[in-house]
Amino acid sequence: MSNDSPAPVPLRVSHLAKQYAGGRGVKAIDFTVRPGSVTGFIGVNGAGKSTTLKCIMGLTEPDAGEIEIFGEPATFETRRKLGFLPEERGLAPRERARDAIAFHARLKGLERADAYARADGLLERVGLGSRRYARVGELSKGNAQRVQILCAIAHDPRLLILDEPFSGLDPVAQAEMQSLFDEHRAHGGSILFSTHGMSVAERLCDHVVIISQGCTVFEGPVADAAAQAPHGAYVTCSDDAGLIAVASRLGGAAEPFPGKMGEAMRWRVLLPSHVPYPALLRAMGERQLPIQGFEPIQADLEGAFWSLAAEREAA
Amino acid sequence: MRRVALIARREFVAYASVPSFWVALAMGPLLMALATFSLSAFAGRPATPRPDLVAIEAQDPAIGARAEAAVLEAGRLEHHPVQVSAAPDPKAATTLSVAAGPGGVLSVDIRGARLSEVALALLRHDLADTSPSRAAEIRVAQPPPAPPAPKDSGRFGRFSITVLLWLVLVGSLGMLLQAVVRERSNRALETLLSSVRPVELMIGKLLGVGALSLLVVGAWLGGGAAMAGMSLPGLGGAGTVLFHDVASFGYIAGALGLFGLAYAMYGVALIGIGALARDVPAAQNLSRPVFGLLLLVFFVALAQVAGMGEATLKSLVLIPPFTPFVLLLASPGALDPMTVGFGIAGMAATTAGLAWLGAQALRGELRLKMPRASRRLARAA
Numbered sequence: 200m201s202n203d204s205p206a207p208v209p210l211r212v213s214h215l216a217k218q219y220a221g222g223r224g225v226k227a228i229d230f231t232v233r234p235g236s237v238t239g240f241i242g243v244n245g246a247g248k249s250t251t252l253k254c255i256m257g258l259t260e261p262d263a264g265e266i267e268i269f270g271e272p273a274t275f276e277t278r279r280k281l282g283f284l285p286e287e288r289g290l291a292p293r294e295r296a297r298d299a300i301a302f303h304a305r306l307k308g309l310e311r312a313d314a315y316a317r318a319d320g321l322l323e324r325v326g327l328g329s330r331r332y333a334r335v336g337e338l339s340k341g342n343a344q345r346v347q348i349l350c351a352i353a354h355d356p357r358l359l360i361l362d363e364p365f366s367g368l369d370p371v372a373q374a375e376m377q378s379l380f381d382e383h384r385a386h387g388g389s390i391l392f393s394t395h396g397m398s399v400a401e402r403l404c405d406h407v408v409i410i411s412q413g414c415t416v417f418e419g420p421v422a423d424a425a426a427q428a429p430h431g432a433y434v435t436c437s438d439d440a441g442l443i444a445v446a447s448r449l450g451g452a453a454e455p456f457p458g459k460m461g462e463a464m465r466w467r468v469l470l471p472s473h474v475p476y477p478a479l480l481r482a483m484g485e486r487q488l489p490i491q492g493f494e495p496i497q498a499d500l501e502g503a504f505w506s507l508a509a510e511r512e513a514a
Numbered sequence: 515m516r517r518v519a520l521i522a523r524r525e526f527v528a529y530a531s532v533p534s535f536w537v538a539l540a541m542g543p544l545l546m547a548l549a550t551f552s553l554s555a556f557a558g559r560p561a562t563p564r565p566d567l568v569a570i571e572a573q574d575p576a577i578g579a580r581a582e583a584a585v586l587e588a589g590r591l592e593h594h595p596v597q598v599s600a601a602p603d604p605k606a607a608t609t610l611s612v613a614a615g616p617g618g619v620l621s622v623d624i625r626g627a628r629l630s631e632v633a634l635a636l637l638r639h640d641l642a643d644t645s646p647s648r649a650a651e652i653r654v655a656q657p658p659p660a661p662p663a664p665k666d667s668g669r670f671g672r673f674s675i676t677v678l679l680w681l682v683l684v685g686s687l688g689m690l691l692q693a694v695v696r697e698r699s700n701r702a703l704e705t706l707l708s709s710v711r712p713v714e715l716m717i718g719k720l721l722g723v724g725a726l727s728l729l730v731v732g733a734w735l736g737g738g739a740a741m742a743g744m745s746l747p748g749l750g751g752a753g754t755v756l757f758h759d760v761a762s763f764g765y766i767a768g769a770l771g772l773f774g775l776a777y778a779m780y781g782v783a784l785i786g787i788g789a790l791a792r793d794v795p796a797a798q799n800l801s802r803p804v805f806g807l808l809l810l811v812f813f814v815a816l817a818q819v820a821g822m823g824e825a826t827l828k829s830l831v832l833i834p835p836f837t838p839f840v841l842l843l844a845s846p847g848a849l850d851p852m853t854v855g856f857g858i859a860g861m862a863a864t865t866a867g868l869a870w871l872g873a874q875a876l877r878g879e880l881r882l883k884m885p886r887a888s889r890r891l892a893r894a895a
Contacts, residue, residue: 256708259878275711283708289701293528302524306517306709350705 206234207270209358209389210255215264217250225250226413228264232358232391232406235384239400239421240393241504242410248393249286251410252362256283269357279307282356286363286393288347292336296322296346299335300353307354314353321349325375341372348379359383361392365399377403397501401425407500411508421500428502431470432479435492442466445482449474465492472498517710521718525693526725539730543737565595566627569606577612577641581622584640585610588633612641615653624656675765676842678734679773680812684805686727686777687784693719694788695797703789703876712873720781727777735766769842775858776838779865780804786872811839831857834864 210232218224225247232238242248253259255266257278266273269280290299300318305311322331325345327338335343344367352359365373380390380403394400400407400421407424409417417424431451436442446453451470468479476495483490496502529535568585572578582598589596599606611623620641629637638652697703706715783804791797814836817826830836831849837857841849 253704253878258704258707278708281708283705285704285708287701287704290705291528291696291700291702293531302520303705303709305520306706347705 208232208267209234209269210391211265211267212251212255213265213267215251215254215261215266217247217254217259217261219250223247223250224413225254225410227415228410228413229415230408230418232389235387235389236406237380237384237390237392237404239404239407240391240410241395241397241400241407241500242393243395243508246410247413248395248410249362252283252285252360252391252393255360256281256285258285279354280357282351282354282359284348284351284359284361284364286366288344290335290343290347290350292334294335295332296327296335296338297331299346300349303350304353307356309354317353317355318349321353322346325349325379340367341369344368344372345375348376352379352383355386357388359388359390359392361390363394364392365394365396373399397499397504401500409504409507416507417503424503425498425500426472426503427507428498428500429469429496429506430472430476430498430502431468431496432476433492433494433496434466434468434479434483434490435464436466436483436488436490437464438488439464439466441486441488442468442483445479445486445488446470449478449482451479467496469496517714518718518721521706521710521715522721522725525719525722528693529689529723529726535726539733542730542734546734546737565589565597566608567597567599567603567606568629569599569601569603569609570612571602571609572612574612574614577614577620580640580643581610581612581637584636585629585633588630588636592630592632619653621653621655624654626657628656628659672843672845675735675769676839677812679731679769679776679842680808680839682727682730682734683773683776683780684808685730686723687780687801687804687808689726690719690723690781691784691788691797691801693723694785695791695794698788698791699793707876712876713869715876716782716785716869716872719785720778723781724774724777727773731770731773772838772841775861775865779834779838779861779868780808782865782868782872786868786875789872789875807835811836814839828853832860834861837861 208231212228212230215228216224216226218226223245228247228251230238230240240248240251250259254261254264255268255273257273257275268277271277294302297315297318300321301309301311301314304314304317309317319328319331322328327342327345330338330342335346338346348361348364351361364376368376383390392403404421406419407417407421408415409424417427433456434442434453443453446468449470451468451474453466453468456465456467470476470479480490480493566589570578570581570585572581578600582600585596585598602609607627608629609625610629611625613621613623615621622637622641634654634656638654641652694703697706710718784801787800787804788797791800814830828840828844828849831840831844831853834857837860841854841857
């Protein structure tokens with residue numbers, strides 16, 4: 200008998216739909232969280248990130264679609280393998296830090312002694328060991344957030360789902376959060392977190408799911424997403440016709456882009472993925488176009504996001 | 515079950531860890547003790563009852579004087595002052611006519627209020643010497659005893675227990691509402707609901723606050739029982755008489771059962787309202803009709819204790835919000851078992867329906883939308 204069977208997929212969401220009155224919600228969400236991965240769930244405010252996560256956690260009933268958790272249909276019992284940090288988060292201010300963490304661990308099935316041992320260990324790990332008996336209301340905002348996150352991971356979940364985990368955190372707390380991510384991953388756990396901060400996603404994730412207007416528009420490695428981004432350059436040039444002709448000859452396109460008052464016309468020149476931006480510079484030089492400014496557009500996640508969102512809108 | 519117990523314990527500790535809860539808990543028995551001692555102090559004072567006026571009609575002044583002396587002496591012996599009028603008096607409570615009949619029989623005819631046995635014995639004894647025949651035959655006629663007025667001696671006791679449970683219920687519902695709104699305003703509701711089912715959260719909160727309510731009921735009932743059992747000077751066991759009908763294990767157990775049903779029914783409604791409300795002011799506004807209904811129930815209880823509308827109460831037992839209180843107040847045997855069964859079944863069905871709605875509200879599937887006109891009004895304000 201072999202033990203090499205592949206690890207079950209922590210989360211698979213297929214054709215998920217949930218509509219609220221007024222048209223908000225999600226229409227067609229499909230994605231997979233791979234074992235041991237950090238997956239960023241990206242979308243603008245109102246795109247349907249929180250609705251999707253609530254459906255996964257069973258906090259709201261989807262209208263259609265399937266959710267599988269570690270290869271099994273999502274039920275209350277299978278969801279016990281998940282840790283969840285909601286967007287709207289808080290704790291009872293009168294509760295003591297270790298009591299709050301142990302309470303959440305016990306709700307997920309840990310015995311009393313184990314739950315308190317785990318709470319003490321976690322508090323120690325984030326530097327709050329000396330404040331374990333402090334009431335949550337007495338802690339600073341950052342420390343209260345830390346306790347909240349510890350509540351989500353208190354039962355050692357195999358998949359951690361975090362809704363906007365970095366909002367309201369200072370850089371130190373963000374770095375600590377990142378170290379918790381790393382530690383969770385090192386123990387074989389997976390993470391799915393929603394964000395609208397592209398730089399955070401680019402830094403932390405190895406996979407991203409981009410949603411726009413309630414639909415998945417991209418799912419895959421961050422590098423693949425970035426490759427979808429348009430590239431080229433912002434060019435300030437007084438010879439409009441010449442610039443349009445050069446861009447066209449290279450297979451790209453030039454469009455006016457708002458610039459500063461009193462400046463010459465600023466253009467955004469988008470190039471095909473196989474044409475590097477120095478080729479544009481060279482072609483402009485050959486035509487002796489007057490170049491007053493040149494700023495390359497890097498192919499990054501943010502660019503990919505806007506491009507994919509625009510494509511979705513056009514469709 | 516384990517999760518329900520954890521939620522219930524957390525809720526219990528959240529309130530029980532606040533010193534003011536214990537102060538409030540002690541207030542009930544303290545107030546009862548204060549009331550008992552005040553009653554005792556007032557009851558111990560010498561009473562000055564109004565004297566009864568007895569008119570004596572006698573042809574023979576000597577006989578009249580004897581009768582007067584006998585009546586006055588009876589009053590002294592019985593510590594009940596009596597005034598005597600030797601002439602007919604329309605204000606007299608009792609009119610006593612003494613006349614010598616044929617054969618030397620002395621007859622005493624009493625009209626109006628009856629005389630006591632002591633007064634009659636003295637009359638017979640004192641008038642015996644004055645009989646013309648010396649035969650010592652005295653015939654006394656006085657009005658037959660009035661049929662006992664129908665009296666529901668347990669009404670006061672039942673009313674007291676109902677008011678006590680009503681007070682505890684209103685307090686508990688306030689705590690329950692706060693318990694849900696607190697989670698909402700602390701933004702802890704979603705975190706909790708990711709670990710427990712809405713119905714588990716609901717039952718846990720009901721049980722946690724319910725345990726606190728039982729503590730309050732226990733303290734208050736204990737205080738009441740102590741008062742009822744006290745024989746303080748001057749009170750003469752008045753408590754024992756007033757609470758005679760309700761001072762039984764059966765009644766108390768039934769009352770607690772009805773309290774539990776009422777608490778569950780109103781409780782799930784309040785949890786649903788708490789889940790619908792976004793903040794404390796919204797919760798207060800939304801819960802007002804429920805507390806208004808409870809106030810109406812209180813007035814119905816008052817009407818019952820005043821002896822009014824027994825027939826109305828019998829129809830109210832089938833309306834779930836009123837059922838527990840009507841059952842608590844109704845005199846024994848006033849309602850047939852089938853009506854009681856229907857009433858309780860109606861309450862159980864209402865509780866189940868409200869629990870379902872409450873669970874939907876907790877999950878955010880049930881939302882309140884302000885009517886357009888109200889939104890405009892709010893903006894204008």
